[in-house]
Amino acid sequence: QVQLVESGGGLVQAGGSLRLSCEASGRTVSTYYLGWFRQNPGKEREFVATSTSSNTYHASSMKGRFTISRDNAKNTIYLQMNGLKPEDTAVYYCAARSRLQNNYTYWGQGTQVTVSS
Numbered sequence: 001q002v003q004l005v006e007s008g009g010g011l012v013q014a015g016g017s018l019r020l021s022c023e024a025s026g027r028t029v030s031t032y033y034l035g036w037f038r039q040n041p042g043k044e045r046e047f048v049a050t051s052t053s054s055n056t057y058h059a060s061s062m063k064g065r066f067t068i069s070r071d072n073a074k075n076t077i078y079l080q081m082n083g084l085k086p087e088d089t090a091v092y093y094c095a096a097r098s099r100l101q102n103n104y105t106y107w108g109q110g111t112q113v114t115v116s117s
Contacts, residue, residue, distance in 0.1 A: 001026045002106040004094050009111030012084055016115070020079040022094030022108055030072040033097050035104060036079045038090035038113075048092070051077060084115045 008020040020036070035050035049058040049068035056068050067080045077094060091112050095104035 002029060002032075002096050004096060004106055004108035006092065006094050006108045006111040009092060009113045011114045011116065014084060014086055014115055014117050016084050017080070017082045018084065018113060020081070020092055020094075020111060020113075022077045022079075024075045024077075024096060024106075028072075029075055029096055031099060033099065033104070034068075034070060034077045035095045036066075036068060036077075036092060037095060037104075038088075038092045039110075040090045045093070046090075049079065081113070084113075086115045086117045089113060089115050 003025045004022055006020060006022045008018060012018055031053050033050055033052050036048040037045050038048055039045040047059050048062060049066060051068045051070050058066060065083045070077045091110040093110045094108045096106040097104045
């Protein structure tokens with residue numbers, strides 16, 4: 001089992017920056033796929049970015065503004081968000097899956113990001 005705990009959300013003005021963190025426990029996740037997703041009430045969960053052991057991928061709409069990174073020594077992933085827009089307001093979730101799984105299996109509780117105009 002993997003437990004994920006996000007932190008770093010909050011209220012920021014448009015154009016500002018936030019850095020989200022997600023610490024994993026229960027298992028070393030250095031070989032896991034680790035991702036960030038976001039969701040607003042009544043809307044589908046949206047992919048933000050993912051990090052494998054060797055590559056990173058970002059949603060095209062956020063590429064250049066958001067950057068995913070990981071620190072395997074700390075069992076932690078990060079999401080650096082710059083140039084935030086009001087439409088980035090959402091609950092942000094981190095997720096993990098092993099290389100053998102097709103879907104993200106482990107999810108954090110989410111952290112709220114609110115961008116004011």
